[in-house]
Amino acid sequence: MALRRSILTTVAAVLSLAASPARADDLDPAGKWTAYARGAADLPPMGWNSWNAFGVAIDEDKILGSADVILSSGLASKGYRYIDLDEGWWARRGADGRMVIRTDRFPSAIQSDGSTSFRPLTDRLHALGLKAGIYSEIGRNSCGQLYSEDTASLPSGTVAEREVGLHGHVDEDIRLYFSEWGFDLIKVDGCGIRGLPESNPRVISGEFRAFPPLIDSDSLGRTSIPAVRALFTEVSAALERHNPDDDFVFSICIWGSADVRSWAKNVGNMSRTSEDIFPIWSRMLFNLDSTSRRALYAHPGSWNDPDMLYIGTGDFDADHLTEARSHFSMWAMLNAPLMIGYDLRKATPELLGILGNQKVIALNQDPAGNQAVLAYDSDDAQIYVKTLADGSKAVALLNRTSAPLKVTLTSDHLKYLAENDIDLTDLWTGEAIRFQKERDFALGPRQALVFKAKGKRALANGLYVSEMPGSVNPAVDGVIVPEAEPMTHRGILPWQGTRGNGEHPRYGGWGGAQADMTPYGDQLAVAGHRFSSGIGVLANSRLEVRNPGFTRFSALVGVDDSARDRSQPVTFLVYGDGKLLAQSEPKRFGDPPSPLEANVAGAKLVEVVVRTPQPLRFPDPVTWGDAALTH
Numbered sequence: 001m002a003l004r005r006s007i008l009t010t011v012a013a014v015l016s017l018a019a020s021p022a023r024a025d026d027l028d029p030a031g032k033w034t035a036y037a038r039g040a041a042d043l044p045p046m047g048w049n050s051w052n053a054f055g056v057a058i059d060e061d062k063i064l065g066s067a068d069v070i071l072s073s074g075l076a077s078k079g080y081r082y083i084d085l086d087e088g089w090w091a092r093r094g095a096d097g098r099m100v101i102r103t104d105r106f107p108s109a110i111q112s113d114g115s116t117s118f119r120p121l122t123d124r125l126h127a128l129g130l131k132a133g134i135y136s137e138i139g140r141n142s143c144g145q146l147y148s149e150d151t152a153s154l155p156s157g158t159v160a161e162r163e164v165g166l167h168g169h170v171d172e173d174i175r176l177y178f179s180e181w182g183f184d185l186i187k188v189d190g191c192g193i194r195g196l197p198e199s200n201p202r203v204i205s206g207e208f209r210a211f212p213p214l215i216d217s218d219s220l221g222r223t224s225i226p227a228v229r230a231l232f233t234e235v236s237a238a239l240e241r242h243n244p245d246d247d248f249v250f251s252i253c254i255w256g257s258a259d260v261r262s263w264a265k266n267v268g269n270m271s272r273t274s275e276d277i278f279p280i281w282s283r284m285l286f287n288l289d290s291t292s293r294r295a296l297y298a299h300p301g302s303w304n305d306p307d308m309l310y311i312g313t314g315d316f317d318a319d320h321l322t323e324a325r326s327h328f329s330m331w332a333m334l335n336a337p338l339m340i341g342y343d344l345r346k347a348t349p350e351l352l353g354i355l356g357n358q359k360v361i362a363l364n365q366d367p368a369g370n371q372a373v374l375a376y377d378s379d380d381a382q383i384y385v386k387t388l389a390d391g392s393k394a395v396a397l398l399n400r401t402s403a404p405l406k407v408t409l410t411s412d413h414l415k416y417l418a419e420n421d422i423d424l425t426d427l428w429t430g431e432a433i434r435f436q437k438e439r440d441f442a443l444g445p446r447q448a449l450v451f452k453a454k455g456k457r458a459l460a461n462g463l464y465v466s467e468m469p470g471s472v473n474p475a476v477d478g479v480i481v482p483e484a485e486p487m488t489h490r491g492i493l494p495w496q497g498t499r500g501n502g503e504h505p506r507y508g509g510w511g512g513a514q515a516d517m518t519p520y521g522d523q524l525a526v527a528g529h530r531f532s533s534g535i536g537v538l539a540n541s542r543l544e545v546r547n548p549g550f551t552r553f554s555a556l557v558g559v560d561d562s563a564r565d566r567s568q569p570v571t572f573l574v575y576g577d578g579k580l581l582a583q584s585e586p587k588r589f590g591d592p593p594s595p596l597e598a599n600v601a602g603a604k605l606v607e608v609v610v611r612t613p614q615p616l617r618f619p620d621p622v623t624w625g626d627a628a629l630t631h
């Protein structure tokens, strides 16, 4: 009866639409940074994970073999520290509920009392100066159980014994993995809450218990976003309980579904933005695209994760070093967690050299935590710019095509003055280049060039807010009904091929706040006045901006020319540490941009809020043009 009621509740939750208009009080200043700050992820985590190299067929030798190379090659001293077991370690859930490790593949787990423990393995990794990561699942059954054909590597036993996921066991499993076994990171997958409807043949045959799906990867409307979020929130609460010193990393793996890109920043330390990467150039681009327009949703403590590195395999193997360098460069620019996915025992010196390029790693590990922002975007070429903690910049020019391509970099892309020297250093070759105004680059097929850049800033005495996305939290981004993002839908799902009628937009996030563009990817413009810098966001939004010590906030504000609803006037407000500092007149579509300034001296947190008196049917894009913090 209880089970039946819980299934009915779940079904009701799935059918309820995910609409969540910002309540008026969500727009009140919080007075504090509200994105996730627990855990140990001030910088994007770096390390190694078994999945891309071995799938579910993992064992102790394979894990320790790669860990040895991480140490002997010097990669550990360059920051690669997490050695993560992905799926394949579990034998079953014991009758007492305690998880049992496969001792045929992890012999060191055998305890004298007949139980199993990963403590010997984590002790060994810790003694080497490394950290240890484990894998679990938010539902009852795992991705491997649902999709892998390597049954010899999967849990065995009764239906209950094969329920190895966290569902119903969150506290006991997290306690076991962290307090008892000593892990430092957990990746939590979600196949068990998307793939086991009553109609699944393996449910009908009695192999698995049904789990009424909370996620429909093809349909946000049929996904119970609040229920999925609640399950992952329960895990972060358990991690906090069992790691009072905060030495944990919570890696959320639901592939961009359930609109996770909008809420993972409040729940965990890194979150997958798409389905799995494959060692295919176009697939790498697809994963890149799922993250590249989400700069404002990543910051120290919570990073966008376009999936693990595939360097060493397929299109990124030792015969494709250009592609391998491009893949690595782009992951570094996006502040992606750098998780090697290769059997390092086989790695050539060239591959180790790519993974170990300290200058490129330094971009990824820059303490400001600013994910690169797209300064030029097209299907063929992209230019990404990342503002570094020391005030200099990194710029990547990416040729997405398989033919040579000319890419012109301008001073405007870098927000530098045209008439002053711009100095570039190529982070792969060391070559130094000086130019003014603009310079052409001849890129080879699939090549990315990455430079450190120095020049005279167009904004001399501060930073545009769009240059510091790592310090911006879109606490309320104004999205009322989550929508799939049409910019990320081109990837063939490798396990599905071209069956069906094509790949449709499926990743939530459309309409989210943007650096230097409108929420829907247009150029920022108010009454015909175009802005190349600024924040684009929907009305009825609240952004938190960490202030590193500037004294003045300024912007030119107005309803963006892309607004559709236009029924309500909008008011722009600026708060410092929770106190109202400045407010605009109500602005309507077509009104020219108005200056809005506030003295933010001493305020640690600036909040910028946009309100309408009545809700909008289609939230209007509004523009914080040239929004900047200055002295």
Ligand code: GLA
Binding pocket: 051, 086, 087, 142, 143, 144, 189, 253, 255, 275, 276
């Ligand atoms: C999912 C994840 C992968 C990997 C596998 C394990 O597909 O996205 O990264 O963890 O499960 O089965």
